[in-house]
Amino acid sequence: MKEQLDFNAFRGADLPDEKGFFGEYGGRFVPPPLEPIMKEIEDAYEDIKKDPSFIEELLYLQKHYTGRPSPLFYAENLSKSLGGAQIYLKREDLNHTGAHKINHCLGEALLAKKMGKKKLIAETGAGQHGVALATAAALVGLECDIYMGEVDIYKEHPNVVRMKILGANVVPVTHGLKTLKEAVDSAFEAYVGDPVNQFYAIGSVVGPHPFPMMVRDFQSIVGVEAREQFLEMTGKLPDNLMACVGGGSNAMGLFSAFLNDESVTMYGVEPAGTSFKTGDHAATLTLGKPGMIHGFKCYVLQDENGEPAPVNTIASGLDYPGVGPQHSYFKDIEKVKYETINDKEAIDAFMQLSRLEGIIPALESSHAVAYAIKLAPTLSKDETILVNLSGRGDKDIDYIVEKYGDGLGIK
Ligand SMILES: *Cc1c(COP(=O)(O)O)cnc(C)c1O
Numbered sequence: 342m343k344e345q346l347d348f349n350a351f352r353g354a355d356l357p358d359e360k361g362f363f364g365e366y367g368g369r370f371v372p373p374p375l376e377p378i379m380k381e382i383e384d385a386y387e388d389i390k391k392d393p394s395f396i397e398e399l400l401y402l403q404k405h406y407t408g409r410p411s412p413l414f415y416a417e418n419l420s421k422s423l424g425g426a427q428i429y430l431k432r433e434d435l436n437h438t439g440a441h442k443i444n445h446c447l448g449e450a451l452l453a454k455k456m457g458k459k460k461l462i463a464e465t466g467a468g469q470h471g472v473a474l475a476t477a478a479a480l481v482g483l484e485c486d487i488y489m490g491e492v493d494i495y496k497e498h499p500n501v502v503r504m505k506i507l508g509a510n511v512v513p514v515t516h517g518l519k520t521l522k523e524a525v526d527s528a529f530e531a532y533v534g535d536p537v538n539q540f541y542a543i544g545s546v547v548g549p550h551p552f553p554m555m556v557r558d559f560q561s562i563v564g565v566e567a568r569e570q571f572l573e574m575t576g577k578l579p580d581n582l583m584a585c586v587g588g589g590s591n592a593m594g595l596f597s598a599f600l601n602d603e604s605v606t607m608y609g610v611e612p613a614g615t616s617f618k619t620g621d622h623a624a625t626l627t628l629g630k631p632g633m634i635h636g637f638k639c640y641v642l643q644d645e646n647g648e649p650a651p652v653n654t655i656a657s658g659l660d661y662p663g664v665g666p667q668h669s670y671f672k673d674i675e676k677v678k679y680e681t682i683n684d685k686e687a688i689d690a691f692m693q694l695s696r697l698e699g700i701i702p703a704l705e706s707s708h709a710v711a712y713a714i715k716l717a718p719t720l721s722k723d724e725t726i727l728v729n730l731s732g733r734g735d736k737d738i739d740y741i742v743e744k745y746g747d748g749l750g751i752k
Contacts, residue, residue, distance in 0.1 A: 356667060361550020361637075364673060367666030369549035371636045378536040383551040385456050390558065395451065402447055403562065406480065407437045411563075413570035413727075418697040419714075426720035428713050429579065430700070430730045431567045433591065440703065440732030441563060441591045442473035446542065448559035450477035453540035460484040460539045464528040466493055466521035467657035468500025469736070470544035475509035485509040486539075488528040490520040500736070521660065522649075525635065545588025546665035549636035553666050560594025563729065568598045571727060579727035581716065582607045585708040586626070586679070587658050589665035591731040596677065606678065609668060610712045612654035613681035619644065623652035625664040626672045626679040634663035640672065655684040656704040658732075682711040688745060690714055691734060703732035704741075 356363045361383075369379055389395040403409040412435065416428045433441040453461055461478045464487070465471030471487040478485035487504055491513050494501050504511050512531075517523040532541045543552040546560075571579050582599060584592035586609040599605045614622035622628070625640050632641035634649055642650040642662040649662040671677040682690075687704055690711035695701045702710055706729070713726045720726075734741075746752030 363667045363670035366638050366669040371549050386551050386555050407443050410566040411435050416698050423717040425717040426724040426726050429727045434730050434733035438473050438476050445556045445559040446473040446477040449542040450481045454481045458540040461542050462486045462539050463542045464488045464524035468497040472500050472503050474542050475504045475507040479507045486512055488512045488524045490514045490524045492519040545590040546593050547588040556590050557593040560590050561597040563594035564598030580724045581726045583709045583713050584729040585610050585705050587661055589668045591729050595729040609677050609679045610708045611681050612659045613683040614653045620651045621653050623654045623660050624681045627681050639663050639666045639669040658705040682708040686711040701734035703734045704737045706731045
C-alpha cells in the first residue's frame with residue numbers, strides 16, 4: 342500500500358470551500374487576534390500536505406511507530422451468533438496508544454514542528470486526547486501542556502500518570518465545574534496568550550477552519566486502508582459502514598474513502614446515554630439544532646437559553662455538545678444516517694464482543710458495535726457491515742467492574 346496519503350483524493354465533493362464551510366456549517370469564528378494565526382496554520386497545512394518529505398515522514402511513522410496498516414478482522418463468531426449480515430472490524434484499537442487518535446496527533450505534531458512551534462497544547466476530558474498528544478510531543482520533541490479539570494484529574498488518574506511519564510505538563514483547571522468545558526476555556530485562554538510559540542492541537546474534526554478538514558485528512562488513512570483491505574478480503578465493497586460519533590473524527594476517517602461509492606450506506610452512531618432528556622445524552626445530530634460552539638457552526642445540543650447543554654454518556658470520549666461540521670452537513674443532505682445507542686446497549690455490546698471474539702472494545706467503539714448488533718439480524722447473510730473499532734477497552738475495565746460488575750457476574 343503506497344500513496345495512501347493523497348489528501349486530495351478523498352475530500353468528498355471538494356469540501357470544505359475556501360472559507361472552511363461544509364454547506365452552512367464550519368467556518369472560522371475566532372477573536373480578531375487569532376485570525377492571522379489560524380490563517381498561518383491553514384497556509385502551512387496547504388503547503389505541507391503537498392510536500393513529499395512531510396508525507397514520507399508521516400507514512401514512515403504510521404508504519405513503524407503506530408503499526409499501520411491496522412488489520413481488518415472478520416468477526417465470524419459474532420456474525421454467526423446474530424444470524425444476519427457479516428460483520429468486519431477495522432482494528433484501530435491495535436494502534437500504538439490504543440485508539441485512532443494517534444493518527445491525527447502525529448500529523449498535528451509534525452505540522453507544529455515544521456511551523457517552528459515550541460509547545461503543543463490541548464485540553465482533555467477523560468485523558469485520551471491528552472495521552473495521544475503527549476505521546477506525539479515526546480516523539481517529535483515538543484513541549485506539551487495538557488489542560489484538565491480537577492475533577493477529571495481525580496477520576497482519570499492512570500491517564501494523568503501516563504501523560505506525566507511521557508513528559509507532558511498537566512495543568513489543573515480549578516474554576517467552575519472543573520471538567521472538560523472549563524478545560525477548553527483555560528486551554529483557549531492560554532493559547533491566546535502566546536499563539537506564536539504554541540500550537541493548539543484540536544482532538545477531533547471540530548473547531549475553526551482548518552481543523553475539521555485537517556483532522557479528517559489525517560484520519561482518512563483509516564478509510565483508505567479499510568476500503569482496500571475489504572476489497573482484497575471479500576472482492577466487494579462493504580454494504581454498510583458504522584462508526585461512533587463524538588466530535589466525529591474516526592467516523593470521518595472511515596467514511597472519507599467511500600464518499601463516491603453510491604452502494605455503501607454509512608451510519609454514524611451517537612450516544613443516547615440514559616435517556617433522551619436534555620442532560621442525559623450526547624446525541625448532538627439526533628437532538629441538537631444548528632448553532633455555534635468553539636469557533637465554528639454545527640449542530641449543538643442547547644439548553645433553553647441557547648447555551649451548550651450539559652451532556653452525559655458512559656463513553657467519555659463521546660461527551661461533546663457539538664459535532665463536526667461535515668457531519669452536520671451530511672445529516673442535512675442525508676449522505677449519512679445518524680442513529681443512537683444508549684449506555685445499556687453499549688455495555689451489552691462491550692461484553693458480547695469481549696466474550697465472542699476476545700476483543701475488549703472501548704466504550705466509545707461499543708456504540709458502533711451495538712448498532713451493528715442491532716442491524717445485522719435485519720439484513721441477509723450475504724450483506725456486510727464494516728465497523729470502525731476506534732479503540733481498545735482497557736481504559737474502561739475498572740469502571741465497568743465497579744459500576745456493573747455485580748450484574749455482569751465479573752466482580
Ligand atoms: C475520543 C474517542 C472517540 C470519539 O472521538 P471522534 O472524534 O468522534 O472519533 C471514539 N473512540 C475512541 C476510542 C476515542 O478515544
